[in-house]
Amino acid sequence: MLTSIGLVLALVSAVTVNWAYSREHDAAAAMPPFSPRRPRQFVAALLSDRGWLVGFGAESGGWLVYVAALRLAPISLVQAVGASGIAVLAFVSAHGHPGRLARQHQIAVVVAAAGLALLALSLVDNHQADGAPDPTAVAIWLGCLAGGAAALVGSRRRLASGPALGLAAGLLFAGGDMSAKLVVYGGSWFATIGSLIVFYGIGTSVLQAAFQHTNALTAAGLATLAANAVPIAAGFVLFGERLPHGSKGALQISAFASLVVSAVLLGHTAANRGARSPAHG
Numbered sequence: 128m129l130t131s132i133g134l135v136l137a138l139v140s141a142v143t144v145n146w147a148y149s150r151e152h153d154a155a156a157a158m159p160p161f162s163p164r165r166p167r168q169f170v171a172a173l174l175s176d177r178g179w180l181v182g183f184g185a186e187s188g189g190w191l192v193y194v195a196a197l198r199l200a201p202i203s204l205v206q207a208v209g210a211s212g213i214a215v216l217a218f219v220s221a222h223g224h225p226g227r228l229a230r231q232h233q234i235a236v237v238v239a240a241a242g243l244a245l246l247a248l249s250l251v252d253n254h255q256a257d258g259a260p261d262p263t264a265v266a267i268w269l270g271c272l273a274g275g276a277a278a279l280v281g282s283r284r285r286l287a288s289g290p291a292l293g294l295a296a297g298l299l300f301a302g303g304d305m306s307a308k309l310v311v312y313g314g315s316w317f318a319t320i321g322s323l324i325v326f327y328g329i330g331t332s333v334l335q336a337a338f339q340h341t342n343a344l345t346a347a348g349l350a351t352l353a354a355n356a357v358p359i360a361a362g363f364v365l366f367g368e369r370l371p372h373g374s375k376g377a378l379q380i381s382a383f384a385s386l387v388v389s390a391v392l393l394g395h396t397a398a399n400r401g402a403r404s405p406a407h408g
Contacts, residue, residue, distance in 0.1 A: 129199045129200070130199060130200045130201070130204065130250060130254065131250060132199055133195075133196045133197070133198070133199030133200030133204075133205065134196070134200055134204060134205065134208050134246070134247075134250070136192050136193070136195050136196035136199070137192075137193065137196040137200065137204075137205045137208035137209055138208050138211065138243075139189075139192050140189045140190070140192040140193040140196060140209065140212075141189075141208060141209045141210075141211055141212030141215065142189075142212065142215050143185055143186070143188060143189030143192065144185075144186050144189035144190065144193070144212060145212040145213065145215040145216040145219070145347065145351070146185060146215065146216075146219055147182040147183065147184075147185035147186035147189060148182070148186070148216060148334075148343055148347040149182075149216060149219045149343050149347075150178055150179070150181055150182030150185070151179055151182035151183060151186070151334075151335065151338065152338040152342070152343035152346065152347065153178060153343075154173070154176045154178040154179035154182065155173070155179065155335045155338040155339055156338055156339055158172045158173070158176070158339070159172065160339060161332075161335065161336045161339055166332070169332075169335075170332075173335065183331075190327075193205070193209070193304075193307070194307055194310075194311065196208075197307055197308050197311050198311045201256065201257040201362055201366070201368050202257060202304070202305070202308045202358050202359075202361065202362045202366055202368075203257075203358070203359045203361075203362025203363060203366075203368050203383070204246070204250075204362075206304065206354075206355040206356075206358040206359045206362070207242070207246055207355070207359060207382060207383050207386050208243065208246065208386075209351070209354075209355050210239070210242075210351065210352070210355040210356075210359075210386040210387060210389070211239045211240075211242065211243055211386055211389070212351055213235075213239070213344075213347075213348050213351045213352070213389065214235065214236040214239040214240070214389060216343065216344055216347055216348060216351070217232050217235065217236060217344060217348075218236070219343075231392055232392070234392065235388075235389045235392035236389070238385050238386075238388055238389040238392070239385070239386055239389035241385050242381075242382045242383075242384075242385030242386035242389060243382070243386070245378050245379075245381050245382035245385060246378075246379065246382035246383075246386075248375075248378050249371060249375045249376075249378035249379040249382060250375075251375075256368075257308075257362060257366040257367060257368045258366060258367045259309070259312050259316060259366075260309075260365040260366055260367070261365075264365055265305075265309065265319075265365065268302075268305065268361060268365060269302050269305065269306070269322055269326075272298045272299065272301055272302040272326075272357065273298075273299075273302065273326075275295075275298045276295040276296075276298040276299045276302075276329075276330075276333070277295075279291045279292070279294050279295035279298070280292065280295045280333065288337075288340040288341075289337050289340035289341025289342075289345050289346055290341065290345060290346075290349055292333055292334070292336050292337035292340060292346065293334070293337045293341070293345060293346040293347065293348070293349035293350045294349050294350070294352075294353050295333050295337075296330045296331075296333040296334035296337055296346070296350040296353075296354075297330075297349060297350035297351065297352060297353025297354040297357075298353050298354075298357065299326050299327070299329055299330030299333060300326070300327065300330045300334075300350060300353070300354035301353060301354045301355075301356075301357035301358055301361075302322065302326035302330075303322075303323050303326035303327035303330060304354060304358050305357075305358055305361055305365075306319045306320070306322045306323035306326060307323055308358075308366070310323060330350075334346060334347065334350055337350070352387070352391060355386075355387070356387055359383060359387070
């Protein structure tokens with residue numbers, strides 16, 4: 128029962144956060160280009176923009192709901208539901224008219240809905256749990272995520288800036304999401320609130336820079352893909368989660384695959400379009 132409540136909260140969070148991304152994109156895309164040499168000016172521009180503040184406020188509220196979901200459900204399940212949020216972003220990008228979406232995007236939305244249905248079926252009369260991981264393994268995972276994000280940011284001159292920055296933001300958000308899960312364990316794990324703040328803070332800045340180079344679906348779509356795929360893997364490798372036995376395990380694997388494929392379909396198509404033209408909207 129608690130797991131089901133947690134996943135409902137995860138869905139509410141995904142819808143809220145991805146709606147917020149569209150608002151943040153519209154505001155950031157209209158601002159002067161972000162420069163790492165003048166971070167204060169960029170932050171000041173963000174904080175003085177009412178539209179961006181509304182989006183960031185909604186994102187913050189969605190994140191608090193996400194933390195509540197993490198207290199009630201394993202991280203892999205929460206992130207799987209969160210991956211469906213990219214379908215919400217696609218819907219918002221089409222201004223509420225699904226018919227305006229490209230055929231591949233429409234397929235992706237249907238696949239995401241199917242994935243959520245399969246995930247719900249896999250949880251009937253089933254209980255899953257996770258546990259606190261080994262601290263050394265946590266440090267390695269978080270270090271790799273930070274290094275990968277830094278490499279993507281550094282390579283954006285050779286790659287398309289928008290997609291590279293979007294993926295970098297996603298890796299940083301993945302580190303923040305994993306840190307958030309550790310914080311809810313309490314005790315000595317509460318110290319990971321430091322890495323939570325760093326990963327989310329830098330990730331948010333990188334995502335705003337990505338918004339200035341490409342459209343919302345490209346930047347936030349690729350960020351969502353990375354931010355959900357990595358913690359799903361960590362749930363089983365790091366947090367000791369186990370798949371249900373028999374047919375329910377197969378349903379859950381299918382659900383994970385469907386949700387990730389949906390994100391890939393949306394993100395890949397958007398990234399190709401964003402690489403060709405840094406269109407905003």
